[in-house]
Amino acid sequence: MTSSLAPTDPDASLDPDASLEKGQPTRERLLDAAERLFAQRGFEGTSMRAITRAADASLSAVNYHFRSKEGLLRATLLRHLEPVNRLRLERLAALEAAASGAPLELEAILEAFLAPAVEVLAASDDAPARYRQVAARLYSDPPELVSTLKRELFGELVERYLDALARTLPSKSREELALSWQFTIGVMVHVMGGHLEGAPELPGGSGARPQATVLRAMVAYAAAGLRAGAVPETPPDLSIRVPAGDRS
8 A cells, every 4th residue: 555645746637546656657758858968058048937837747846856957957968978888897807807806908908998998989879969068067157066966966977987097007197097088088088078070180081980999098088088198297398499590
């Protein structure tokens, strides 16, 4: 027997079975609408009224499913990132189990992290557009909001990967590895944001490139950066030297 105090979806009918059937579609409509509007207008520029109107839902439905606009943003990110991050952790764990405690190959660590994102992009026709929206939100929404979400969504993941990198590159400090890791994330977000397709300086113009080719290039680039490490304490002299005969 269902308790009379159990919560029900505000957009469902009074029939308790119908409530269970309609609750998930209502939630998905809200997520789809919020994801689209957050990408177009940003978090602060999107009102709850606009989201509910686009989703054909009520404000009470947002409160029921997500409690707040911040909770809705978290859910839009989580539904895309959680499966990818789970894959990343599983692949890293498999590498470590096979290595039996020995340091991992740097390129293997990077591929375990980067490949799931590339695979998701190739999984369906609408995946690239959806993940571009996710990437845009993580790096353009209010820093105080997004930094909290990043810690929640990536905290464990980043620590696990930094631990693996520290064993593979023992001469690098944790700070060096963390900084280089941020540069790696920047490359990945650039690729996931679709910026390769619009880069006029690349051969072939705006045409799409094979995912395997892009993945290999990202892994090689990130590995070189991680091996290079931090900026030298004494920066090189980058001033332009004019030959003596050309000076006025």
